[in-house]
Amino acid sequence: MSIPTTMKAAIVTAYGSPEMVEIATRPVPVPRDDEILIKTVATTVNSGDARMRAVNVPTGMKTLMRLAIGITRPRQPVFGTELAGIVVATGRNATRFAVGDAVIAFPGTRLKCHAEYVAVSETKPIAKKPENLSFEEAAGLCFGGTTALHFLRKANITTGEHVLVIGASGAVGSAMVQLAKNSGAKVTAVASAANAELALSLGADAFIDYATTDYTAVSSAYDVIGDTVGATSFQRCLRALKPGGRYLAVDGGIGDMLARPKDGKRSIAGMAQERPEDVALLADLAARGHYRVVVDQVFDFADIAKAHARVDSRHKRGSVVLRVTE
Ligand SMILES: NC(=O)c1ccc[n+]([C@@H]2O[C@H](COP(=O)([O-])OP(=O)(O)OC[C@H]3O[C@@H](n4cnc5c(N)ncnc54)[C@H](OP(=O)(O)O)[C@@H]3O)[C@@H](O)[C@H]2O)c1
Structure with missing residues (x-):
């Protein structure tokens, strides 16, 4: 498969309403030695993304949040913590997955999943996509x-x-x-x-x-x-x-x-940990039919602002999913 040099990514350059999110052109990341490059089929806009976009956090946490993600604007403008997609390249030392594997990945607070291509270290929470889950369902497995x-x-x-x-x-x-x-x-x-x-x-x-x-x-x-x-x-x-x-x-x-x-x-209280073994466990439970991913709505990537607005409603059912590529 030929990999383009540029891709579409959703970026947030200032904190605010869903309209602050726009689709931009970015270079496709080149996987480092320990990374795999995944072509994103589906990802989610989750409550974490929406909260970061609006710096909408529980009482007493606003300053901490800005210190963590950027005082005046997000340091990492491409949000998105989880995805389902296809491995299209592997770094020199990355051996866990092969080109063509369908996977779920949870870079978590490292973000960058609202993009057509994502490079992730194979040591991060990644698992093979359970075959009985659609890409849209698999995208919502982790958060x-x-x-x-x-x-x-x-x-x-x-x-x-x-x-x-x-x-x-x-x-x-x-x-x-x-x-x-x-x-x-x-x-x-x-x-x-x-x-x-x-x-x-x-x-x-x-x-x-x-x-x-x-x-x-x-x-x-x-x-x-x-x-x-x-x-x-x-x-x-x-x-x-x-x-x-x-x-x-x-x-x-x-x-x-x-x-x-x-x-x-x-x-x-506190922040949940992002553990590879938890993603492996969820994938296994889902594959055996013991765990169901609830999908609220599936939006086209271009409609990411609408997806953020749906999450802002605080009445979504399960995960709001973005279809990124075919
Ligand atoms: N601590 C951590 O590390 C961590 C990690 C991930 C997420 N979070 C936080 O967890 C929260 C939940 O995320 P989420 O994505 O699961 O939320 P969510 O999907 O937005 O939750 C929405 C659901 O909650 C129900 N709901 C709304 N108001 C309610 C109320 N007053 N009482 C009972 N149910 C109510 C809604 O049902 P109805 O439509 O029937 O009202 C809706 O289906 C977020 O605020 C997120 O920031 C924390």
């Missing part, structure tokens, strides 16, 4: 899944524990429902009524509509509360947690990060 795995691992869930997943129809939430069930937990899912069927189809044992029920107004009901959308706080969920309960502040602010354990209950 929500690895985040849910990280927080569930920290919670150390044991069989029979009761897990409440808030935001169960999102990318992280839909993953958390399935992975908690896989760990033998009983799961109650929270979203709006329109997403009840989806949450139950993912394996949730019960569903609560947040519009009609205050799910925190219960005593000692849950071993783990995973808030994937920042709808609550550790403080607000204390009563609903059982003794020894864990609050997973996936979208938590400084308060949840600094919260001290109370009555044997604790808050778990």
Whole structure:
């Protein structure tokens, strides 16, 4: 396959609304010795991309975010943390994958996936694309899944524990429902009524509509509360947690990060790790039919601003996908 010297990439040169994202022409990266070059078939615009674009982060985190990604504008203008595509070249020392392999890759915070070609070190989280997943589904395997795995691992869930997943129809939430069930937990899912069927189809044992029920107004009901959308706080969920309960502040602010354990209950916050073994695990679960990627909508690459706007709505179901190349 001949590889062009230039490609289309979506760039964000200033923080702001979805219209700040534009398609530009960039050089195709040349893979270093340890890298593979992937032709992107599909990628996602996820909540991480949308948050970075708008510097829209929980209370107390704005300055930290700007320090991390660029004070006045993004240092790395090509966003995108995950993709599914085809290996088109390999560096001299890259031996894990061959030209022609269909793969999923999760460069994570290194970004650059909103582009027709992406060079990634083969030591990063990359796995063969499960054959039973379309490229659009495979593109959405990593972001929500690895985040849910990280927080569930920290919670150390044991069989029979009761897990409440808030935001169960999102990318992280839909993953958390399935992975908690896989760990033998009983799961109650929270979203709006329109997403009840989806949450139950993912394996949730019960569903609560947040519009009609205050799910925190219960005593000692849950071993783990995973808030994937920042709808609550550790403080607000204390009563609903059982003794020894864990609050997973996936979208938590400084308060949840600094919260001290109370009555044997604790808050778990911070950034999820990006681990190759987690991507391998998710790919294996998906290949065996034990894990489903929920796709909200598929947009053409040229419509990336519309994809960002859909993510901004905070009502997407699972992953918003971009079709980049055929
Ligand atoms: N800590 C980390 O390392 C890390 C890593 C990845 C992501 N995150 C954060 O995790 C968050 C979730 O990401 P995501 O992509 O999964 O979110 P998302 O897909 O945008 O979540 C949207 C879903 O949440 C539901 N929802 C919205 N408001 C709700 C509420 N008040 N109560 C319950 N459900 C509600 C919506 O259902 P309805 O339409 O029915 O309301 C929708 O289906 C993001 O803010 C992201 O920044 C953190």
